Amino acid sequence: MKQGIPIIGAIPLVLFLALWELLPHTGIVDPVFLPPLSAVVENIAGLWQGGDLQTHALVSLQRALGGFLAAVVLGLPLGLVVGGWFPRLQAALEPLMELFAQTNPVVLFHIIILFLGIGEGAKTFIIGWLCLWPVAFSAMNGVRNADPLLIKAARSLGIGRLKLFVSVVLPSAAPLIFAGLRLSAGYAFIMLVAAEMMGASSGLGWLVIQAQESYHVARIFAGAAVITGLALSVDGVLKLIGGWLAPVRETKENQPLGIAACNDNRRDR
């Protein structure tokens, strides 16, 4: 799957949007269940003018970003240090980490609520938890899979340990790390909406649940569209930064966003 979207890729997109607009109008699909695109756009505009959209989007972004940043701050050093310097510690920790990474976050959320209550803490924690493992595993694998030839060459040139890490290991691990970061950011949004649906009084997920409870179908679509757009933009920004900081060797495009994908790292063993 090529990077540059060919022009013909725009045709189905436009067609899809046109059908979305036309089908409810012609009555082939019940407009109560599928409001036309214009109604959804109108709804988004209305939410924006009322200031609701900005407020809720900001709250949601704060939560997602809080959890994500916490995961990066904890997971990156964890993965780098454990993967780089303590192979025995890594052997001891890896099964446990794998178990934690497999932990269903929705289930865990209930347990975390017991300890932290239903407030911001629990939401940030669960988002951070989910984001932590792809970051840690990708950092670990990135360090482990650094080209041994490069390391040996650098060693033979008399490089110091720290210098070796900064100028050889880290750059070669960077693409994988960024892939992990993007995966994490995706998770952050998935979990954000779940957490907001299960217990919140603000945020985009709450907006959608609220719309569902009051049968405001156009608003459900509006919320879903805004969340998708937000997630896509964050992913785009991360991709941009990644491409700029860590110009990537060819990676597998089309990595589907998935909870289980982080365990794919294990395949390298």
Next chain:
Amino acid sequence: MTKTLDAITDRLLRLSGVAIFLLLWETAPRVGWIDPYFAPPFTTVLRAFGRLAEEGTLASHLLVSAWRGLSGLAVAVAIGVPAGFLLGRRFPRVGAALEPLLQLLSQVNPFTLLPLFLLFFGIGETAKVAVIGWVSLWPILFYTVTAVRTVDPLLVKTARALGVGGVELYRTVLFPGGLPTIFTGVRIGTGLVFFMLVAAEMLGANAGVGWLVHNSAMNFQIPQLYAGAAAIIFLGYALNRGLLTLEQGLFDWREAPSEAVSGRPARPALRPGKGGVVLVAVLLALLFVVGGWETRRVNLAAVSGGHSHHGTHGPPTPERVEEEKRLEQELNGWDPFADGGKSK
């Protein structure tokens, strides 16, 4: 001799992390480092687990969840694999054109779709199966497309030169050649199924392991909550490991760079004959039938009993949702304004 000793130490080392974690879980509540009411010791959870297993509740919930998961996955495979072959091989231009749209759709947050599916299909089984199928469709579809595109062109050309074409080419070259990659997609899809299944059961169901955990939390049956959670976590872990092992065993003719690097011997290949494949298929079918029967029984019981927690009949009315919310808050003593007063 030292080699086996090394292997044993390695094993022990790998187990030590989990062992220490379990030990901490057991002792911390007993010594009083954490509140045993919120975090019951491991053995208490095991006992709750034993009780659930003994009553047969757990088996029933597991069957219901398994049926839902299998149905969703079956739908996703039935749509995703043929569609992947069509888009990746038969009509590559259409595939390229559709790709941006499909990518966009795959990025839609599954949780925001849940209300929509509930709206379209009602709160019954269809909505859950649909959302599970939707979530697992994308990895299966994308991996299948990648699979058929990356089948060794030499093989295809050779087959062509030997006069193999049409359906025969798909059956003998493209499908077997793409199978490892397709299997990866199915494995990732299965992981997503498991994740989404639990969430869907929490947001509206009257049975299933997700509901079990949710209901235990709502009724403050903490050991049972942990028991259900542990069951789900263990199942998810086992499922992933099992599929991974299967994948490595079945498709080990594929590149295995790690073995060359680590020097570890390759795993013995799993080579199931026709009998093995048939056995697995029959077991899956059996699970599907029994699970479907159990789901039907549970749903019927909920309708006739009329005391279900999350009704299966009819869409949720605002009153009932309000009432449920009130009840939940009462039960748990949650502060609805703990959000920092941002509520409106």
